[in-house]
Amino acid sequence: MSAAEWQVVWFTAWVSALSTLVILPPGLAVAWLLARRQWRGKSVVETVISLPLVMPPVATGLILLNWLGRYGWAGRFLHDRLGIDIVFTWRAVLIALGVMSFPLLVRSARVAFEHVNPRLEQIARTLGARERRVFFTITAPLALRGIIGGTILAFARALGEFGATIMVAGNIPGKTSTLSLAIFQLVQLGEDAPAYRLLAISVALEFLAVWVSEYLMRSEKRRA
Amino acid sequence: MKLVLHKVRVTLSDFELAVDVETDSRVTAIFGPSGAGKTSLLDVLAGVRPVQSGFIAVGERVLLDTRKRWFVPTRERQIGYVPQDLALFPHLSVRQNLCYGAKDKQTANPLFNFDHVTEVLEIQGLIARRVTDLSGGEKQRVALARALLSSPRLLLLDEPLASVDDALKAKIGAYLLRVRDEFPVTMVYVTHDREETLLMADDIVVLSSGKVTAAGPVREILARSALS
Numbered sequence: 001m002s003a004a005e006w007q008v009v010w011f012t013a014w015v016s017a018l019s020t021l022v023i024l025p026p027g028l029a030v031a032w033l034l035a036r037r038q039w040r041g042k043s044v045v046e047t048v049i050s051l052p053l054v055m056p057p058v059a060t061g062l063i064l065l066n067w068l069g070r071y072g073w074a075g076r077f078l079h080d081r082l083g084i085d086i087v088f089t090w091r092a093v094l095i096a097l098g099v100m101s102f103p104l105l106v107r108s109a110r111v112a113f114e115h116v117n118p119r120l121e122q123i124a125r126t127l128g129a130r131e132r133r134v135f136f137t138i139t140a141p142l143a144l145r146g147i148i149g150g151t152i153l154a155f156a157r158a159l160g161e162f163g164a165t166i167m168v169a170g171n172i173p174g175k176t177s178t179l180s181l182a183i184f185q186l187v188q189l190g191e192d193a194p195a196y197r198l199l200a201i202s203v204a205l206e207f208l209a210v211w212v213s214e215y216l217m218r219s220e221k222r223r224a
Numbered sequence: 225m226k227l228v229l230h231k232v233r234v235t236l237s238d239f240e241l242a243v244d245v246e247t248d249s250r251v252t253a254i255f256g257p258s259g260a261g262k263t264s265l266l267d268v269l270a271g272v273r274p275v276q277s278g279f280i281a282v283g284e285r286v287l288l289d290t291r292k293r294w295f296v297p298t299r300e301r302q303i304g305y306v307p308q309d310l311a312l313f314p315h316l317s318v319r320q321n322l323c324y325g326a327k328d329k330q331t332a333n334p335l336f337n338f339d340h341v342t343e344v345l346e347i348q349g350l351i352a353r354r355v356t357d358l359s360g361g362e363k364q365r366v367a368l369a370r371a372l373l374s375s376p377r378l379l380l381l382d383e384p385l386a387s388v389d390d391a392l393k394a395k396i397g398a399y400l401l402r403v404r405d406e407f408p409v410t411m412v413y414v415t416h417d418r419e420e421t422l423l424m425a426d427d428i429v430v431l432s433s434g435k436v437t438a439a440g441p442v443r444e445i446l447a448r449s450a451l452s
Contacts, residue, residue: 117309117311119307119309119311120311120313122267122270122272122298122305122311123305123307123311124313124324124325125271125272125297125298125299126270126271126272126298126299126301126303126304126305126325126371126374127299127324127325127370127371127374128299128300128325128327128374129299129324129325130299137324138313141315142314142315
């Protein structure tokens with residue numbers, strides 16, 4: 001493998017891991033709210049969160065491009081106030097991966113929270129525990145396998161993201177090129193050997209991530 | 225300690241629970257058939273089920289007064305609750321379960337100290353075990369001990385003998401009597417068994433489809449032909 005190919009693999013791995021870490025706290029918070037609370041507008045939020053799963057990824061990417069571009073509401077604010085540009089940088093890759101994998105994390109974590117017997121949380125409260133303690137000592141530990149499974153699934157989704165990323169970050173070699181973007185470009189250029197090498201690495205990473213995630217989800221169901 | 229439930233109204237899926245009783249006894253039995261609203265009433269006392277309206281007080285302390293929009297959160301009610309499924313925390317050891325709600329030495333009632341509670345319920349030998357490895361009777365005693373170690377002012381027991389066989393029933397029953405006699409705590413004891421009621425309780429509240437059909441001293445109420 002060439003240095004450029006390793007760079008693509010390394011960049012994809014770390015930006016996917018970082019995007020998963022970034023979405024973890026809000027993802028768990030939203031999943032818990034959906035699993036444990038009734039509130040006005042809940043079904044709308046549920047639907048909006050699930051949209052990236054069913055919309056064409058390039059459409060999600062186009063929305064992000066509109067928001068994050070120099071003339072978009074978020075992009076202009078970040079550029080004018082903080083001097084930060086988003087589109088066609090690694091930050092755009094990070095945001096695209098986070099947006100596309102967020103629904104998977106929320107859905108998995110929500111199921112994991114729903115599997116925790118609410119009676120245990122109620123009894124913890126009768127024993128004097130505040131909500132934060134109930135969450136960290138009862139809910140989260142009992143949902144942990146499902147949460148980890150969902151996190152890995154989100155990471156796997158990020159590893160393979162294509163449509164939204166190419167819209168908002170482009171495919172700039174050494175800067176925003178991820179595994180899937182690089183494979184696409186290599187095939188377009190007729191360079192089959194490096195394309196297949198990256199394909200093999202992509203398949204191996206995805207297989208491992210999905211396999212571990214499925215294993216953890218299954219054992220979560222057995223525990224429940 | 226006096227327990228007052230005044231015009232408590234709770235909407236359940238099949239009917240409305242409506243309770244208006246006062247009791248001053250050490251142990252009050254909530255008696256009635258399955259689906260009468262007994263567990264829901266315990267949930268209301270513990271503060272884990274929303275109430276449409278009503279007033280609840282334990283001793284001098286008002287836990288709920290919907291007219292004044294007063295609601296004491298579950299964690300501050302000082303109510304020990306042993307539900308029918310026991311709800312032991314499966315990922316924690318027996319010791320961790322017991323210590324979950326245990327007060328520190330300054331704030332705990334000395335009668336509810338760790339050594340005394342574990343001795344009365346004979347669970348000293350179980351402390352290092354995982355709760356998932358315990359037998360049904362052992363789990364029952366650990367759940368009871370966990371509730372007592374939180375120094376409760378009111379102890380709620382939801383059919384503690386309903387899901388155990390006859391041999392274990394006698395054994396657990398003996399532990400329950402020891403708890404009643406050793407610890408200064410008012411108890412509300414849900415059951416649908418006449419013998420248990422006679423053995424454990426002083427007063428009885430009879431529930432049927434969410435309505436109180438009789439309330440008063442156990443022997444007097446159970447003697448009425450309607451219950452036989």
